[in-house]
Amino acid sequence: xxxxxxxxxxxxxxxxxxxxxxxxxxxxxxxxxxxxxxxxxxxxxxxxxxxxxxxxxxxxxxxxxxxxxxxxxxxxxxxxxxxxxxxxxxxxxxxxxxxxxxxxxxxxxxxxxxxxxxxxxxxxxxxxxxxxxxxxxxxxxxxxxxxxxxxxxxxxxxx
Amino acid sequence: xxxxxxxxxxxxxxxxxxxxxxxxxxxxxxxxxxxxxxxxxxxxxxxxxxxxxxxxxxxxxxxxxxxxxxxxxxxxxxxxxxxxxxxxxxxxxxxxxxxxxxxxxxxxxxxxxxxxxxxxxxxxxxxxxxxxxxxxxxxxxxxxxxxxxxxxxxxxxxxxxxxxxxxxxxxxxxxxxxxxxxxxxxxxxxxxxxxxxxxxxxxxxxxxxxxxxxxxxxxxxxxxxxxxxxxxxxxxxxxxxxxxxxxxxxxxxxxxxxxxxxxxxxxxxxxxxxxxxxxxxxxxxxxxxxxxxxxxxxxxxxxxxxxxxxxxxxxxxxxxxxxxxxxxxxxxxxxxxxxxxxxxxxxxxxxxxxxxxxxxxxxxxxxxxxxxxxxxxxxxxxx
Numbered sequence: 001x002x003x004x005x006x007x008x009x010x011x012x013x014x015x016x017x018x019x020x021x022x023x024x025x026x027x028x029x030x031x032x033x034x035x036x037x038x039x040x041x042x043x044x045x046x047x048x049x050x051x052x053x054x055x056x057x058x059x060x061x062x063x064x065x066x067x068x069x070x071x072x073x074x075x076x077x078x079x080x081x082x083x084x085x086x087x088x089x090x091x092x093x094x095x096x097x098x099x100x101x102x103x104x105x106x107x108x109x110x111x112x113x114x115x116x117x118x119x120x121x122x123x124x125x126x127x128x129x130x131x132x133x134x135x136x137x138x139x140x141x142x143x144x145x146x147x148x149x150x151x152x153x154x155x156x157x158x159x
Numbered sequence: 160x161x162x163x164x165x166x167x168x169x170x171x172x173x174x175x176x177x178x179x180x181x182x183x184x185x186x187x188x189x190x191x192x193x194x195x196x197x198x199x200x201x202x203x204x205x206x207x208x209x210x211x212x213x214x215x216x217x218x219x220x221x222x223x224x225x226x227x228x229x230x231x232x233x234x235x236x237x238x239x240x241x242x243x244x245x246x247x248x249x250x251x252x253x254x255x256x257x258x259x260x261x262x263x264x265x266x267x268x269x270x271x272x273x274x275x276x277x278x279x280x281x282x283x284x285x286x287x288x289x290x291x292x293x294x295x296x297x298x299x300x301x302x303x304x305x306x307x308x309x310x311x312x313x314x315x316x317x318x319x320x321x322x323x324x325x326x327x328x329x330x331x332x333x334x335x336x337x338x339x340x341x342x343x344x345x346x347x348x349x350x351x352x353x354x355x356x357x358x359x360x361x362x363x364x365x366x367x368x369x370x371x372x373x374x375x376x377x378x379x380x381x382x383x384x385x386x387x388x389x390x391x392x393x394x395x396x397x398x399x400x401x402x403x404x405x406x407x408x409x410x411x412x413x414x415x416x417x418x419x420x421x422x423x424x425x426x427x428x429x430x431x432x433x434x435x436x437x438x439x440x441x442x443x444x445x446x447x448x449x450x451x452x453x454x455x456x457x458x459x460x461x462x463x464x465x466x467x468x469x470x471x472x473x474x475x476x477x478x479x480x481x482x483x484x485x486x487x488x489x490x491x492x493x494x495x496x497x498x499x500x501x502x503x504x505x506x507x508x509x510x511x512x513x514x515x516x517x518x519x520x521x522x523x524x525x526x527x528x529x530x531x532x533x534x535x536x537x538x539x540x541x542x
Contacts, residue, residue, distance in 0.1 A: 048459070067404065071404065087401060
């Protein structure tokens with residue numbers, strides 16, 4: 001009985017949200033590393049999706065990995081983590097749409113998610129990104145534990 | 160009748176006596192009339208002294224009253240050559256000495272008694288010569304002494320005069336008591352007024368303090384509200400957060416890209432190059448069919464393998480040098496080359512055309528409309 005009650009609480013637990021938060025944050029930090037260092041290769045990946053106008057490809061290749069990195073760091077640290085989670089969720093939505101379009105098109109490209117040398121895009125990639133999106137939404141809704149910024153704000157609240 | 164009276168010495172004496180009584184009654188009446196409006200102890204003493212000096216034709220004298228509770232000495236004097244300043248302690252001692260030499264040695268309220276040794280005052284510095292002394296006790300806390308000098312007529316006080324004097328003093332004591340009571344009431348009133356004033360001030364201060372507290376409490380509530388609203392706001396997601404994150408990412412990205420050895424131009428260089436000459440599909444078909452030109456597919460290999468124009472050579476920009484060396488290095492630079500392959504994100508054809516010009520090829524054309532225009536015409540594709 002007690003175990004059942006405990007199990008019922010898990011899906012909405014803030015500690016589950018914390019674990020997911022760190023996991024998603026880490027994935028985005030990890031994903032950004034290669035792209036930041038090899039912007040040229042990432043630009044090729046973006047171009048291969050054939051969705052971004054050619055004049056915006058390089059700008060996006062420079063800009064997107066840093067957005068991933070900063071959002072990942074903020075999410076793990078718990079600083080403006082809701083905003084970071086929202087940004088990550090929107091990036092994931094964009095990725096999912098882009099992957100979906102190209103899967104339907106049947107374009108023979110790699111995901112470009114982590115590095116340029118990867119297995120080609122497939123439905124597993126899409127499914128994985130949808131799972132990540134669900135995790136991020138969970139984080140957005142239930143995450144309240146261990147926020148760095150709250151350590152500061154709590155003191156003001158105490159006053 | 161009058162003569163009869165005049166001739167009868169007994170009658171004369173009685174008349175004289177009656178005259179004196181009338182005079183005494185008149186005097187007591189006068190004294191009462193004089194003293195009754197007075198409420199101040201000192202004025203009462205002054206008036207009373209003047210009255211007895213006048214009534215009994217005495218040149219000098221004094222009246223001293225001592226309030227034991229308040230330790231106040233009041234003195235009225237006339238004709239004294241010098242007088243000592245009388246401290247309460249000294250006065251108290253003097254009064255005890257007087258009690259000791261008084262005729263009745265009593266402290267009964269409203270009593271008057273003669274003093275048997277009035278030269279006692281001289282030692283107290285009150286008079287050069289005192290003929291007659293009286294001590295009076297209003298109550299255990301209020302008592303006094305009266306000293307009178309020699310009479311102008313140089314006669315002693317008669318018995319009747321002494322009785323009158325005692326009556327005078329008794330009368331005076333009533334007024335003195337009243338005056339003291341009045342003074343006490345006044346003092347109490349004054350005290351009460353002061354207390355009232357203080358109370359009023361305290362109430363005013365309290366009211367002010369209450370106002371201040373109300374204001375402070377209002378301010379506190381307001382500050383609390385602002386802080387809470389601020390915290391609430393800080394807890395929510397703000398547009399500013401996105402702007403900040405994106406701005407920082409943009410800035411850091413630009414700076415990093417600028418200094419990175421793997422940095423890329425923000426806008427593809429091909430935009431700034433002159434656009435290469437185009438060739439329409441029909442003409443291109445003719446050239447390919449006659450074998451006067453080479454067709455190059457500039458897209459990455461995966462796309463090429465998916466579908467390409469029949470007979471096209473795959474030459475993606477990423478592997479340009481390698482494949483060029485393998486397949487095109489022996490080609491005559493004068494031979495026509497037709498390049499195709501572009502999408503919304505990448506103009507592979509322009510890139511490859513540019514690189515071919517760098518390799519001294521003279522006749523390079525880009526296929527207008529690319530692969531889609533070709534397939535629309537129904538021209539052959541592979542695989």
